Amino acid sequence: MTVRPATTTLLAAALAWGPSPPAHAADTTITQQLNHWSAQAGAPGDAARGRTFFDARHGGEWSCASCHGMPPTGSGRHASTGKTIAPLAPAANPKAITDTARVDKWFRRNCRDVLSRECTPAEKADVLAFLAALR
Amino acid sequence: MTPSLNRALLTAGLVLAPLAAAWADGGRTMPLVVPPAYAQECGACHAAYAPGLLPARSWQRILGGLDRHYGTDASLDPATVRQLGVWLEAHAGTYKRVRGEPPEDRITRSAWFERKHRKVEPAVWQLPSVKSAANCAACHAGADHGRFDDDDLRQPAGLTPRQRRAWLD
Numbered sequence: 379m380t381v382r383p384a385t386t387t388l389l390a391a392a393l394a395w396g397p398s399p400p401a402h403a404a405d406t407t408i409t410q411q412l413n414h415w416s417a418q419a420g421a422p423g424d425a426a427r428g429r430t431f432f433d434a435r436h437g438g439e440w441s442c443a444s445c446h447g448m449p450p451t452g453s454g455r456h457a458s459t460g461k462t463i464a465p466l467a468p469a470a471n472p473k474a475i476t477d478t479a480r481v482d483k484w485f486r487r488n489c490r491d492v493l494s495r496e497c498t499p500a501e502k503a504d505v506l507a508f509l510a511a512l513r
Numbered sequence: 514m515t516p517s518l519n520r521a522l523l524t525a526g527l528v529l530a531p532l533a534a535a536w537a538d539g540g541r542t543m544p545l546v547v548p549p550a551y552a553q554e555c556g557a558c559h560a561a562y563a564p565g566l567l568p569a570r571s572w573q574r575i576l577g578g579l580d581r582h583y584g585t586d587a588s589l590d591p592a593t594v595r596q597l598g599v600w601l602e603a604h605a606g607t608y609k610r611v612r613g614e615p616p617e618d619r620i621t622r623s624a625w626f627e628r629k630h631r632k633v634e635p636a637v638w639q640l641p642s643v644k645s646a647a648n649c650a651a652c653h654a655g656a657d658h659g660r661f662d663d664d665d666l667r668q669p670a671g672l673t674p675r676q677r678r679a680w681l682d
Contacts, residue, residue, distance in 0.1 A: 458584065459559040460644030460651065483589075490586040 428508030563659030
């Protein structure tokens with residue numbers, strides 16, 4: 379008796395939110411992203427340049443590595459809240475760089491946090507080349 | 514505090530805990546159904562805080578300024594912001610202690626938060642294992658589920674022996 383109303387409520391609540399994208403659309407790979415941003419930049423991403431960029435502060439308080447760790451093959455830690463962040467390198471985390479919308483969203487937000495602007499296609503290609511080369 | 518008073522309070526807590534858990538809407542426990550976007554978007558950089566920890570007006574202001582979210586850009590697409598707003602409004606804190614809007618809409622600046630944590634030394638907040646008052650889960654093992662009972666606490670790594678003894682008092 380008590381199970382059915384609860385289930386109905388849960389179902390109704392879930393439906394009320396409408397079709398929402400799954401947590402991981404898995405519509406891309408690190409290689410596809412690297413190729414895409416290299417094409418946008420007009421030159422292939424460079425892993426060594428990406429490493430330097432990833433670890434640099436760019437005049438602000440944080441680098442990419444402040445939260446993701448260096449190298450980002452292990453878990454990171456959010457620089458202000460301390461929350462654990464899953465490894466960014468695809469070699470260490472199969473879910474990393476598998477969803478285009480998430481890649482775009484986090485590049486946008488995190489570049490603003492670190493550089494106070496969005497990253498250029500060349501910068502994204504370099505960082506992706508660095509991440510792709512990590513083992 | 515006398516041992517007998519301690520016991521009495523503990524007993525009262527044990528009796529009242531299930532009531533608090535059942536008191537989902539407007540209370541401080543996590544609602545039974547959480548939109549996937551809330552856990553994913555709001556739980557990426559910090560714990561997915563139970564909506565009952567802030568009043569509706571505070572949540573509205575937070576959602577209105579996600580591009581400048583406590584020093585970071587947490588901006589989201591408008592559809593997701595609207596969806597989360599409906600859910601946060603429905604489950605925002607309405608019980609007495611959460612009714613007031615804390616400074617900067619920070620849970621950690623709420624009068625009840627400061628009172629509950631008044632015995633925590635500044636050095637404990639600064640431990641690498643804690644780092645920030647926003648890191649509820651450093652001490653509250655059930656934080657992700659909105660469980661903050663005193664019997665669900667764990668000691669963060671790095672406490673001195675004196676701090677460990679004080680913890681038990």
